[in-house]
Amino acid sequence: MSTNPLKTGRVQTSLPEGALDSVLAAHLPGARLLRAQRLSGGVSADVYRLDIETAARATESVVLRIHGDHHNGHPAALEFDILRAAAGLDLCAPRALALDESRLHLPHPYLLLEHIGGETVAPTNPDDPRIVRMAEALARVHAAPVAGLPALPARDDPLPELFGFLPQDAEFGALRARLAGMAAARSDGPATLLHGDFWPGNILWQDEQITGILDWEDSALGDPLSDVACTALELRYVAGREGAECFLRAYDRLRPIAPRRLALWQIYVAAAGQHSMGAWGLEPAREAHMRATALSVIREASALVT
Numbered sequence: 570m571s572t573n574p575l576k577t578g579r580v581q582t583s584l585p586e587g588a589l590d591s592v593l594a595a596h597l598p599g600a601r602l603l604r605a606q607r608l609s610g611g612v613s614a615d616v617y618r619l620d621i622e623t624a625a626r627a628t629e630s631v632v633l634r635i636h637g638d639h640h641n642g643h644p645a646a647l648e649f650d651i652l653r654a655a656a657g658l659d660l661c662a663p664r665a666l667a668l669d670e671s672r673l674h675l676p677h678p679y680l681l682l683e684h685i686g687g688e689t690v691a692p693t694n695p696d697d698p699r700i701v702r703m704a705e706a707l708a709r710v711h712a713a714p715v716a717g718l719p720a721l722p723a724r725d726d727p728l729p730e731l732f733g734f735l736p737q738d739a740e741f742g743a744l745r746a747r748l749a750g751m752a753a754a755r756s757d758g759p760a761t762l763l764h765g766d767f768w769p770g771n772i773l774w775q776d777e778q779i780t781g782i783l784d785w786e787d788s789a790l791g792d793p794l795s796d797v798a799c800t801a802l803e804l805r806y807v808a809g810r811e812g813a814e815c816f817l818r819a820y821d822r823l824r825p826i827a828p829r830r831l832a833l834w835q836i837y838v839a840a841a842g843q844h845s846m847g848a849w850g851l852e853p854a855r856e857a858h859m860r861a862t863a864l865s866v867i868r869e870a871s872a873l874v875t
Contacts, residue, residue: 584675589619591674592633596667596681599624608632614640614786618684630684631666637677642786645670645678650719651785652682658713661685661706661782685781687773692804695811698777700804704819706772706779707800711761711793711824724763724791726755727837734840736864744836744871754833756792763789763796768803793824798834802842802866806859832873839866 593600604620617633636645643651645668655662664683672678692699728751735741735748764771765787773781789795797820805813817826843863846856 588675589617589633592669592679592681593619593621595669595674597621597623597631603628614642614784632663632682632684633679634682635675635677635679640677640786642784643788645680647719647721648786649680651721651788652680654718655713655785657717660710660713661779662785663781663783685773685783687775687780689770689772690774691769691807692812693807695808695815697808697812699774700808700812700815701819702777702779703767703769703772703800703804704816705823706782707764707767707796708820708823710764710767710782711796713762715760715762715790718762718790721762721788721790723760724765724789724795725760726792727795727833728754731837731840734837734844736840736843736867741867741871744867744874747871747874748836756794756830758792760790761793763791763793765789765796767796767800769807792830792834794826794831794834795837797826798831798838802835802838802863805866806862829873832870835870836867836874839863839870843867 589602589605593602600621600623602619602621606618606620608616608618615635615637617635618630619633620628620630622628636642636648642648649665649668652662652665656664663685665680666683667681668678669675669680670678690699692703728748731748732745735745764782764785766784767782771783772779773783797817801813801816804816808815817831820826840863843860846859846863849856851859
């Protein structure tokens, strides 16, 4: 399950009888559905792998991504445009095959995407080489040219939303006061492409190499350290503090990190995470671990915010 701080609980869209055949007829004429498998891990969209026989009698797979009633990422059309733009940037994003907002075939907008082989892996060992490769892949996203991208929301200042997420405990009163005394904390660097949800559940691997980066529905333009803070927190949940620090060192070698700026985003993502995770449907022990981790990150990062 994605742990993007702003995601809500799991949503499942029921498919009308014959809907998948209708989708294939509309976008892949002559294709025949062999099997449909609902893929785990989605939060605000329902995702299916469709194994098909094409009109040329070849067997292949495509991905159906449905934006249901509770979808809280980008509209389907914007997500489609993002993926079309990313296809030319060598970012391991899936190729967008079709967009449908007509509701003629399904009750919700949807996309058909290229199916990418591989599996998701949560690196639990701080020495896992996948951690460094994640840093390298995220740095490539942030180095991508922004000319030609569709209009994306800005994500360059952690302060406006932060106060709604910070714990109300007296322990964090001094931090709250310091943050309240700050001027706007917008980045003064160039805006970069942000993935928005770069965590192990959105990365596909084969032989310790990244084959796909999924779920671009939260992408934005802005401060790359917002992505870095999110990924570091996700890795800390599964690989501990050493795993997160390995990722940060690897990223810093490619794109130098401003420690105080990172600390602001770490406070933001950790505060948002502990504020929202009760709605993620986590096992109690896992939620307790993640909540304690997020609070530790807030405490550590607050020492750098003066």
